[in-house]
Amino acid sequence: MKKIATLAVVLAATTASAQEVDEATVGKINAMLTEMQCEVDPVNIEVEDGGGYELDDVFCADGQYDIKLDADLAVTEKRKE
Numbered sequence: 001m002k003k004i005a006t007l008a009v010v011l012a013a014t015t016a017s018a019q020e021v022d023e024a025t026v027g028k029i030n031a032m033l034t035e036m037q038c039e040v041d042p043v044n045i046e047v048e049d050g051g052g053y054e055l056d057d058v059f060c061a062d063g064q065y066d067i068k069l070d071a072d073l074a075v076t077e078k079r080k081e
Helices: 002-017 023-035
Strands: 045-047 053-060 063-069 075-080
Touching (some): 023 053
Antiparallel strands (some): 045 053, 053 063
């Protein structure tokens, strides 16, 4: 029972610390991805510590990627899945 309570506290803390990506930023990311012939579901855009973004399951004309962006929305890493 103690393990379940501990897990619940950890999950609650993790959920509370997750940052939402504002609509304006999602729009800018989607515009950038359109130019790259890519798209991502907005739920797969995560804010990273330090102000960057991690995009999971980005679908592009040449395959599926995980992409990392810096705070200025410049691509810092593009890894094919």
